Amino acid sequence: MNFKDRGNKKWTSLFLVEHKKRLRELKLHEDDREKPILDEQEKEVINYRLQQALQNNLEVKIKYYDNKRFKKIAGRIEKVDINQKFIFVDNKKISNKNLLEVEIE
Numbered sequence: 001m002n003f004k005d006r007g008n009k010k011w012t013s014l015f016l017v018e019h020k021k022r023l024r025e026l027k028l029h030e031d032d033r034e035k036p037i038l039d040e041q042e043k044e045v046i047n048y049r050l051q052q053a054l055q056n057n058l059e060v061k062i063k064y065y066d067n068k069r070f071k072k073i074a075g076r077i078e079k080v081d082i083n084q085k086f087i088f089v090d091n092k093k094i095s096n097k098n099l100l101e102v103e104i105e
Contacts (some may be wrong), residue, residue, distance in 0.1 A: 009041040
């Protein structure tokens with residue numbers, strides 16, 4: 001017996017509109033992540049490394065949380081806004097609350 005399997009095509013006629021919509025939503029949010037909670041020691045390490053990088057004009061690699069995703073950026077810290085709690089790296093504005101990891105290169 002020789003037949004060609006058509007994968008999901010054979011099942012799509014059985015799906016309701018609501019099923020297709022829900023499958024699309026699940027696929028869209030598949031990579032969503034929760035923001036991890038940092039303890040005080042991790043926050044102090046991040047703060048110390050930021051200060052060192054800013055004072056000595058060093059390059060950094062920063063891992064941060066943005067829009068339910070983990071993102072990374074590398075570059076030099078251009079500015080720190082203490083009042084609004086933001087840092088600027090390569091024209092990118094990152095909230096201090098969203099910093100997860102800082103590495104000095």
